[in-house]
Amino acid sequence: MKIIITAGGTSEKIDDVRTITNSSTGRLGYAIGRVFAEKYGDEIEKIYYLHGMRAAYVKHPKVYPIMIEGVADLQEQLTKLLTNEKIDVVVHAMAVSDYIINEVTTLDRIRGVENSECKADLSGNKISSDIEDLVIHMKRSPKVISIIKKLSPSTVLVGFKLLSGVSHEELIDVGCRLMDKNDCDFVLANDLREIGRDFHRGYLIHKDRTYDIMENNEQIADMIAVRIMEGR
Known part of the structure; x- marks a missing residue:
């Protein structure tokens, strides 16, 4: 049995630092x-x-850590693994950036009022810290979760959905929509209001719209593993 777990967050480069x-x-x-x-x-x-x-990554003989930087890196690594190997399960817990850097510019350039004497230098590996009005233009990133079942239809997929300050009904509904859209087998839905240092309420939604309720990371992890292993 081969499993992919994604964890942590992606980072999008503005410049080299x-x-x-x-x-x-x-x-x-x-x-x-x-x-x-x-x-x-x-x-x-x-x-x-x-x-x-x-x-941090889990140190264990069966664990093969792969460090991910940005969304493009994540998509490349997932595509490579799902194409070249038979992956039985993907637990996609990573917080993937919704937006990536498209362009770095200045307000003066956008307004068309920049003069040649004060022209901002955006070249090189590090943007000058002397620029007064730096503008970062971002664009939507690709939805990496959408490629998983397309590349490997038989893989069991666990998706994750984090919202903040919504009703319980909306949280479950949005989780179900994520499941339908990406052909997930399970979705872990959670609300930022119900997450703290010592608690984390999560709802593991099944295909039939029923769900398990857990109260901390350890319970969530145990339930995901149990549901996957009992379904084999």
Whole structure:
């Protein structure tokens, strides 16, 4: 059995020293990886652990860590693995950037009032810190989750949906829509209001719209692993 787990967050480069990222710690992905490695290691050949640059990875003989930087990097690594190997399960817990850098410019350039004497230098590997009005233009990133079942239809896919400050009904409804759109087998839906240092309420939605309720990362990780392993 071969599994891919994605964890942590992606980072999009502005220049060689600056990035735009998100606040994902990768703790939930780490908990999921640990459960599969420690409880089901005898049944698993490999766990490919695709993790963000600031996220820790599970150290275990069955775990193969692959560091991910941006969305393009994640898409490339997933495509390579799903194309070249038979992957039984993908647990896509990574917080993927919704937007990527399209262009870096200035307000004066946008307004067309920049004069030649004060022209901002955006060239080179590091944007000058002397620029007063830097503008970062972003565009929507590709939805990486959408390629997984297209590349490997038989792979069991667990998607994740994080919202903030919505009703319970909306949270479950949005999770179900993610499931339908990307042919997920399960979706873990959670609300930022129900996540803290010592608690994390999650709802693992099934194909029939029923769901399991968990109260922390360890319970979530255990439930995901149990549902996947019992369905084999």
